[in-house]
Amino acid sequence: MTDLENVRLDPIDMIDSAGDSHRFHCQMRLLGPDMIVLDAFELREDVRAGYEFRTMGEPEDDVLTLLGRLVEKMRRALSVRFLCAENHRQRIRDRTVQGRISSDMSGFENMPVVVVDGKEIAWDDFGRMLMAFEGWQFRLDIADPADEL
Known part of the structure; x- marks a missing residue:
C-alpha cells in the first residue's frame, strides 16, 4: 500500500x-x-x-x-456542550458528560485529565464537578476513539 x-x-x-x-x-x-x-x-x-x-x-x-x-x-x-460556566466555574450542564481521557505529563505524577468540550480538565477539578451529584448513581462507559457514543 x-x-x-x-x-x-x-x-x-x-x-x-x-x-x-x-x-x-x-x-x-x-x-x-x-x-x-x-x-x-x-x-x-x-x-x-x-x-x-x-x-x-x-x-x-x-x-x-x-x-x-x-x-x-x-x-x-x-454541536453539543456538556459543560457550562456558573459563578466563574465550570459545571456539568445536565446529568451527562462525554469526553476523552488524557494525561497531564507536566507534573511529577502522570495524572489523568479529561477533555470535555475540547477543554482539558484536571482530574481533581472534574471530581469537584461530580460533587454536585453526590449520592447519585453513575455509569462509566469506555469506548474506542473510533466508536460512536
Whole structure:
C-alpha cells in the first residue's frame, strides 16, 4: 500500500455550538494489512490537545468517503456542550458528560485529565464537578476513539 503515505489532507476549520473556532489537522495511518485510521486533532503549541476524532476503514475505501464520515462525526460532537460556566466555574450542564481521557505529563505524577468540550480538565477539578451529584448513581462507559457514543 504505497499510495497511502502520499495522501495529504489540509487542516479543517470548524465552529462549535458556542461559536468557537477549531482547526483540525488530519493524519491517515495504515494499521496492519487490512485497516486504515483517519485521525483529526487540534494542536496547541505543536502538541495534540483539545478535541480528537477518529474513523477507521479498509485500505480499499475511498479517502474522501472516510473523510466525509469523520467530518460528520466531528459536526455532531461540536454541536453539543456538556459543560457550562456558573459563578466563574465550570459545571456539568445536565446529568451527562462525554469526553476523552488524557494525561497531564507536566507534573511529577502522570495524572489523568479529561477533555470535555475540547477543554482539558484536571482530574481533581472534574471530581469537584461530580460533587454536585453526590449520592447519585453513575455509569462509566469506555469506548474506542473510533466508536460512536
